[in-house]
Amino acid sequence: MAANLLLHDDQTITLRGERFRIYLDAKQIQERVHEIGRQITRDYDGKRPILIGILNGAFMFLSDLMKSLRMDCEVDFMKLSSYGAEMITSGVVRELKKTDADLEGRHVLIVEDIVDTGLSMQYIPDKMREHAPASLRTVTLLHKFEATEVDVPLDYVGFRIRNRFVVGYGLDYGQVGRNLPDIYELDPNGADQPAQ
Ligand code: PRP
Secondary structure, eight states: OOOSEEEOSSSEEEETTEEEEEEEOHHHHHHHHHHHHHHHHHHTTTOOOEEEEEETTTHHHHHHHHHHOOSOOEEEEEEEOOOTTSSSOOSOOOEEEOOOSOOTTOEEEEEEEEESSSHHHHHHHHHHHTTOOSEEEEEEEEEOGGGOOSOOOOSEEEEEOOSOOEEBTTBOBTTBSTTOSSEEEEEEEEEOOOOO
């Protein structure tokens, strides 16, 4: 199988023929994740929150965030309909996997990798309220604020970012690129030459 990912240097990569350049490096990401972790540890003092990761993109952020919490906490997952292989949203949100945990009376923290149009983050709390949690908060690593079309309740935001396509640290382009420890943005200077 031909490789999708070409690492050029510290700053640029090619993924599925598109050139990307570094946007947030792993150190910046880790520092911010730990800041949020400290804040959540303070805010949930004496409580035992359950973190609900939204698959697939949130798995890496969720993992690092959870490791930074200094308290008892639990984890579960839900999965919504995917955007598929392309760079734009379909505009339709469906639940593909429900949470397994009993969330009644629990302190629920929804964990997202990115809020784009906001449709997913608008849908999830509505769904969660059906379970009657004791409290409900949201955290997202990235908020593409210029693209957000609906009111979304965001309690913790890692980075507010401009309206550009990003990949890495859990975020994909056609299911590849999630393993990158840094986050890259699409380079507006266009597509690369095919790999030799
Ligand atoms: C991405 C991301 C969020 C959602 C945000 O998921 O993980 O869940 O899109 O977009 P929105 O604000 O426009 O709703 P995606 O459906 O691409 O699936 P993935 O997490 O498996 O990559």
